[in-house]
Amino acid sequence: MALLEIRHVHKKFGSNQVLTDVNLQVEPHTIYGLIGENGAGKTTTMKMILGLLPIEEGEIFIDGKKVTYGANQTNKMIGYLPDVPEFYGYMSAKEYLQLCAKITGMKSSLVQARIRELLDLVGLAENNKRIHGYSRGMKQRLGIAQALLNQPKLLICDEPTSALDPKGRKEILDILLAIKKETTIIFSTHILSDVERICDDIGLLHQGSIHFQGNMQTLKREHQMEGFEIEFASQSECQTFSALFGAGEQLSLTRLRYTNPQQGDLRQTLDICASHNLIPIKIEQLEATLESVFLEVINDETTPRV
Amino acid sequence: MIILTQIPAEIMEILPFLIPLVIAQLALLAYTLWHIFTHPNYRRWNRMTWVIIVLIGMQFWGPILYFLFGKEEA
Amino acid sequence: MMKQLLAFSQKEILELIRSGRLLLFVILFIVFGIMNPALAKLTPWLLEQLATTLAESGIVVVDMPVDALTSWQQFYKNFPMALIIYTILSAGVLTNEYQHGTLINMVTKGLPRWKIILAKTVVLWGTWTLLYSIMFAITYAYNAYFWDNSIAADLWIAGVLVYLFGIFIxxxxxxxxxxxxxxxxxMASVGALVIGMYGISVVPTWGTYLPTQLLTAQNLLTEVTPLHDYQFAIILTGxxxxILLLGSIVIFNQKRI
Structure with missing residues (x-):
């Protein structure tokens, strides 16, 4: 059974249709990437899962229990990391986690150990400073710690890496990968490389509806681009090859791309190179990137259907 | 004792007010100045402006204004 | 769960202490407490200064006796200022949290919204109780030392009535x-409501029903107004x-935070 299930959810803000018939399932112990541009409806979807926005149409289930607005029965199973988490600046990380522990009703005998464990995980254990002196990345890491406090079944992260520098991003992604065995993660982002690094399943949200959903490997296979690219050290070598093998798409003076090749093409290429003493710097088989798939999906939909 | 008898009776009368009042106000002033000098950022204006405001209104208006409009929210 | 309520109230108190507001309030209310009898004590001296200038214009100032009542009059004159300062410095009690989005985490952690309102109200009232007691006690102590508090009738009742007005605000x-x-x-809406109540009080008799009537409690000391003139205002405020508290919870439950 899916841990999170969204069924036919629609959402309007006034006359503005934000979500149209959103359906998605997240399996236990997977990382689900909700991808979309800014304004695609990612944050709205997440706030509805959290019961922070009313659900007028459709249903959301977490571990089989229905989410209702304002009430927080299902929230006990969720850990939430907002895009820019804000804490009480006059507290230390430890004090804030202690407050959270009391609010969630954790057994006080377990609190100390759990807090220590989490602060170790996010690398804030040695830090006794007040939160108002924290950097963005530190706040984000504390955000993960507080979200994981009561061992939630589902961790919701809203653009956890968007505001961070490359180092901070890597730290967050590593933490998310590390906790995959303990919980299920759904996170939204528009940074595709993050998704490629850690996600098992993805959903493409575009203009308020899900355009693709499924396993990332399957997605890539379905949108597999065939062919290869070859690069030489000099322009003359490149021209010689082009004359012998046939003209390809000229990517640069020394680079060629061949799409839709025939069986045995690559072997022929290697033969030509060997017999004419051409030494390529790089031969690469083409692979679908998430970016190409994403753009493909978006372009399909923006061109009007007749 | 000589000094005390030289103080006019009227002032002797108000000393029980004056002493604690001055202590309380000085404490407030000291605390506010400490706060200003240990916090680099203010909601508006700069450190110099706040020090001047607090000193001018040192009876208690200066500190109140600072905590209302100058202190950065924690 | 009592534990959540306690934890959130503790957080409120910690905020008061670490933001420095509590210390500021305590010193301010001590200053206010001392100022009341001090101003009373200075009244004859001030009048004397005035008398010399007024005498030239033909006005004769009669010696005014200074007693505990003079000091209590100062107390009720300064009371609105103390309440206004406390109110203004506390006006961000919930709005600061909306602006920083700090409540979202508490609510998604399973803190029922009514507990937020209740904890904040209790701490706000509690701090007020502490501060008002400090101001009242200091004025009372000075008055007892210099003069005699017993000449003021219904001293305690009057004190409780303005305190109640503070709780109402x-x-x-x-x-x-x-x-x-x-x-x-x-701040603007609370100020507008109080001014509105004063506006209504222009109509004779109506004013005695409104909470603002409580602010005139000093008239009890000199027995200018009998206690039963306050009963409607007390009941209405009570x-x-x-009702306001229940209304707050109902509205807050539907609020986007």
């Missing part, structure tokens, strides 16, 4: 905070406080 702050998003809007 602070409940208004909470209620208004569930309606508006900024502390400026909270009813309004729980």
């Amino acid at each position: 602070l409940t208004l702050v909470i209620w208004s905070s569930t309606l508006f998003k900024t502390s400026t809007a909270v 009813i309004l406080i729980p």
